[in-house]
Amino acid sequence: MKYRKKPVEIEAVQFADDPDTLIKINDVLGLDPVNVSYEGPDNPVLKIPTLKGVMTAQVGDYIVKGVHGEFYPCKPDIFEETYEPSIGLPIDISKAKCISISTHELAEILGKPIEREVDKQSRRERRRKGFL
Structure with a gap:
């Protein structure tokens, strides 16, 4: 017997180190607080608390809010293969x-x-x- 994965609708914002994107991540997705680390000045990193611990997102990664309200980062190539606009x-x-x-x-x-x-x-x- 074959099975097909049910379609799941998620919300996502692509991470960029600018105020508008950080506001979207907070207001649209509901990630609070938005914690960006500038330890490497040329490489800002967004720290995301997940069920598996704190994960990091680089500039260009997508921040995904899952069906159950969980957050996780996703690389752009994987995001584009996995999701399409709904x-x-x-x-x-x-x-x-x-x-x-x-x-x-x-x-x-x-x-x-x-x-x-x-x-x-x-x-x-x-x-x-x-x-x-």
């Missing part, structure tokens, strides 16, 4: 639930003609040919 389509605003769909699935859905439009086109075509 498009949340709201179903019911009162319940604030979203579905997640990949870009490939969205392209497939948008690529299919709408059934009603196909019927209109076929009726128009038959009318033009004198069948209706």
Whole structure:
């Protein structure tokens, strides 16, 4: 029997040593405190408390907030292989639930003609040919 991994939606910010990025890491992701070490002046390092201890992120690494609120660093090449942008389509605003769909699935859905439009086109075509 084969199994497929369930899609998981995460939040992430790419680490850069500038105030705007550090504010995003704090405000958007909720990492508090944001602890940047300048022991190597040319190599700032973000220290992230995780379940496995303190991990470090270099400039360019992604800071990921997992499904259960945990934080961890991820190298850019691994991040790009593992994750793709998510498009949340709201179903019911009162319940604030979203579905997640990949870009490939969205392209497939948008690529299919709408059934009603196909019927209109076929009726128009038959009318033009004198069948209706």
